[in-house]
Amino acid sequence: MLAATWARGPGPAVIGRALGAIAQTLLVLLVVSVVSFGFLKLTPGDPVAVVLGSDFSKESYDKLHSELGLDQPIAVQYGRWLVRFVQGDWGQSYISRQDIFEQAVQQALPVTLVLAGLSLAIALLVGIPLGVLAALRRNSWIDLTASAIAIGGNAFPSYFLGVVLIWIFGVTLGWFPTMGYVAPWDNLAGGLWHLALPSVTLGAWYVGLIATITRSSLLEVLAQPYMAAARARGEPAWRVVWVHGMRNVLMPLVTVIGLQLGGMLRGAVMTEVVFTLPGLGMMITNAVQTREYPVVQAGIMITALLFVAVNFIVDRTYVLLDPRLRKHGR
Structure with a gap:
């Protein structure tokens, strides 16, 4: 068969x-x-x-x-x-005389992807546990603290938070570099050190968003009868929450993350400018100032392709998370 x-x-x-x-x-x-x-x-x-x-x-x-x-x-x-x-002939920069495809795809795009990837990882690693903890300790000081962190992360624009982080951790304390970029594949420790502040700057807003969505979705899931049945069977509390509970929280969480990844790409523009990272945001900003229309057009098209790719990945993720969609041939 x-x-x-x-x-x-x-x-x-x-x-x-x-x-x-x-x-x-x-x-x-x-x-x-x-x-x-x-x-x-x-x-x-x-x-x-x-x-x-x-x-x-x-x-x-x-x-x-x-x-x-x-x-x-x-x-x-x-x-x-x-x-x-x-045909793959994107032209040549008026100013640097560099091939635009090489400048955009080989040099700028990896920087933006690494920055967005690290920012998303920080948002997930901090936001999900924070939201779960707030849901399990509803109306406690832990819940209030998590809500304050979420609101604070949403309240600060990325460019303002970046300047604050540079002033505190870069200039005053001297713990992190304030500008520059090192490719993580060339020097992992140096690359992560240079990207620490930009990643926190870009990911802070999404920490609050993910924590809020996780908390509200998990509270709704915890009230369902099958969760009470899992606890009645004597399953460990961690399994009830992280296996049975989070399995149903992932769908709305993936939806929100997919919708907001476009905002993360937009936020990467300002973050790269603040920290002078040679990514797509910095490339487009410099090209706009020098009226290099082909460079700006290349940056816009790459960004549009990233949006399409993100939507496709999110759609495929739904199929992996919900077996019912596979049965319907999605």
Whole structure:
């Protein structure tokens, strides 16, 4: 039977859903590219003047303006960019003369991914136990303390918290560096040391969010009859909470995390600027200041791809957490 199933391959419904998802993804990316390209062209500033400086002749201006393709209609410029972008030719930076694909994908993207990954790990490792503890000690001083931490984490904007952490732990105490970046794959200890303050800055808001969602969801789960049945069977308290309880808390928790990961990517922009990390946020910020439209466009498209990837991972996670979805062929 397994051999026959393997020979038949995926059914038409599965293939149809896959093709529909691919088409939807491509449509979203196309819309993002069109809108972002159009808005970039409407922004004030002249990239040719930025490249040439303050003193240039009309001949040199016209020549560079033509070389960059800025003398063509916007529709033609977009069409040429789209064809080259799909082929992997993302162009060259006006300022650094560096290949944009190498600059964005090979250099900036890993920094942002590492920062977001560490921030999410901190938020989960602190927020989930904090929420569980608050639910188990409801209306106690532990619950009040956890709520205060959650509210405090949500109240501080990332850029303000980053400055405060730099002032206390970087300048005053001298425990952590205030700027710079070391790749963890080159030097694990040095990389984590440099990313400690940025990760805490970016993850603090999500600690409060995750703790709040965990507490409210677990309180609801603890009141269910099957939890009372598990306790009546004599199962250990830790198993009742962390196995039976958290299994049902994970669904709303994954939903919230998936929805907020986009906000984490946005927060990474300000965090990278505050701590001068060479990630996508810093790359886009510098490119906006120098009017490097192709670099900004590349950063926007990578961010859109990350959003799509996160949504896909969250959707697949639902299937792993809820066997009923597997039965329905999700």
